[in-house]
Amino acid sequence: MANIKERNEIKKTVDTATLEDKTQGETKPEIIREPIFKTNNFNLWYGDNHALQDINLTFNKNEISAIIGPSGCGKSTFVKSLNRMVELVPIVRTEGEILYRDQDIFERKFTVEELRTKVGMVFQKPNPFPKSIYDNVAYGPRVHGIRKKQILDEIVEKSLRDAAIWDEVKDRLNENAIGLSGGQQQRICIARALATEPDVILMDEPTSALDPISTTKVEDLMQELKKNYSIVVVTHNMQQAARVSDTTAFFYQGYVVEHDDTKVIFENPRDQRTEDYVSGRFG
Template identity: 70%
Template structure:
């Protein structure tokens, strides 16, 4: 996998020893209509690390993820209370531009969802919306993004072909490349490998490890082994509550909460 080309190399990398938070979440509650889905979530998500979110179906982990870039508000009955600070500013602030937030906080979904367009146009779509028109600039972004998502070598000779012709694993990496093209700071991933075969899964996991140099990654996964393999920190959600949030090594070897132990050892779930 190509590790030499990553986006945003011009940016100054933060000192890894000085841990900063990309999100600071305090007292977050969320309701779908009258049903409460998240209860008093308090956690700080570190910058330039991989944070995994695990928990049984219906525990609120995807809801929580989609709250971080306010995608959850696409459901009209959603209400929230509490604060989520993204780099110091509350994302629920009425003056906050949601499109701008989503530019900084990109998302990759469970099923690869390329547009029915060429590989090139899939990547160039976002930058074009942001006003980049010059062919030369777009070419550069497309190459950088595809390299960043470790798929350039596989598609460089067929950029004009329809993205639907790619395999599932390639399509998912294309979607990651599409996300990189708008230069976000954070990438939210909602079970990004659950529709992929084992080898494609490992490729995406490798990619995620490389991307954390330049991005903060938050990944929801049903696969506990995956969370243990790729993440630095892991949060365990249960019935809308954050039960435990700690270093991945601790959480999977010697969790503090009995409910975490019972879940990761398969005593319920």
């Protein structure tokens, strides 16, 4: 096992460079990891409660980045900081930087609306509007001023296809979305998030209210989506993090204990607390 310094060096190389493996005399496809989000000493307080402490994380484009950790450690708070939704809580105060594509999301010139168009969110409990399936998906584009039926039709179909639910709902687009199963509702919510053409999708425990079959569908969908989007997912389900994610960050009591490739976090973690958590010794 490489020592910490060596492993940091390896990680640095992987994070910033183009990798070529010529060990077998052949060149493997290049792996380029391009940062999409980077936080620099990010801190957050709810009143006096210092809920996030010196968070330094980098998430890469076209990867699934998982956030794990025991209840109350700040996972949801962190993910809601990435699209500034957390600021809806009036007692919130933040310090430090969150860079989205190298741009500080707290800078004046970057509006919250612009940020949330680029960084969509899917919640724990499917929350479709009590409207038709069509109107749920067309909602965001309409807010952005798209009125032409033909364009809306195209966006709705593409979003539902990308969310892997088109075949199930194409003949009932005018039915109320509330009448769908939980798993279908969650994919409608994913389609709704996709309809505004985001770059990043934040998912806060997207399958915790779903049955195992729906969970598998959403996990398969995440694998498809990462080809075109970047995903940050909070999960309580360790197997899910291990199955779907490229990197995993382990949060504990408001700070990041360890962030690395998911394989390392689950098979060879540096920190005893990570080892104890991923092996189910506490949680």
